[in-house]
Amino acid sequence: MVAPPSRPAAAPAVWVRADVVRVVGLAAVAAAVLWFDGVAVALMLLVLGGLMVPRALRIGPRLDVAYGVALLVAAWSGVLDFYRDLVWWDLVVHAVVTGLVAAVSLGALVRLGAVRDPDDADLRAHRLGVALVTVAVGLGLSVVWEIAEWLGHTYVDPAIYVTETDTLGDLLAGGLGSLVAGAALIGRQGDRTDG
Numbered sequence: 001m002v003a004p005p006s007r008p009a010a011a012p013a014v015w016v017r018a019d020v021v022r023v024v025g026l027a028a029v030a031a032a033v034l035w036f037d038g039v040a041v042a043l044m045l046l047v048l049g050g051l052m053v054p055r056a057l058r059i060g061p062r063l064d065v066a067y068g069v070a071l072l073v074a075a076w077s078g079v080l081d082f083y084r085d086l087v088w089w090d091l092v093v094h095a096v097v098t099g100l101v102a103a104v105s106l107g108a109l110v111r112l113g114a115v116r117d118p119d120d121a122d123l124r125a126h127r128l129g130v131a132l133v134t135v136a137v138g139l140g141l142s143v144v145w146e147i148a149e150w151l152g153h154t155y156v157d158p159a160i161y162v163t164e165t166d167t168l169g170d171l172l173a174g175g176l177g178s179l180v181a182g183a184a185l186i187g188r189q190g191d192r193t194d195g
Contacts, residue, residue: 021068025051040079047075067100091173099177102138131182138178
């Protein structure tokens with residue numbers, strides 16, 4: 001998941017794909033500045049910052065790309081009001097994005113030495129622990145996100161959609177997405193980190 005410091009650098013072609021997503025994130029900021037309001041600009045700047053996290057952590061390229069694309073899709077879905085037009089889309093995005101953010105966050109915890117890399121041990125208990133930590137991180141981040149939505153609705157833009165049903169559905173979707181991410185992390189073989 002996370003490359004040890006002595007690991008050789010990734011092949012340039014592998015990193016080019018992930019860095020293209022970051023360039024698209026920079027273009028999204030420019031588009032928000034040119035054609036949308038300050039809330040959209042702030043959102044795209046937040047996403048651009050998020051796109052840099054996997055690079056800093058040296059997360060593997062497949063997770064890096066999936067995470068980056070998901071963040072961009074989630075942000076543009078909000079800016080373009082897809083969540084209002086397609087009610088079910090909100091749950092899909094919460095599941096996918098939360099799962100990917102939980103997986104990247106697990107990479108951060110590995111890098112900090114707070115948890116062991118999922119690839120370091122084959123012990124059943126360790127693998128179960130990886131899944132449980134991923135779900136716990138995903139649920140925790142889902143709660144933080146829902147608080148941010150409420151704060152945004154209350155203090156920034158009342159058009160941000162916040163209801164009890166929406167919040168509970170988002171938390172459930174985020175938990176399920178994190179469970180899938182945890183299962184994927186312990187189920188994969190040989191998809192080690194590059195870079």
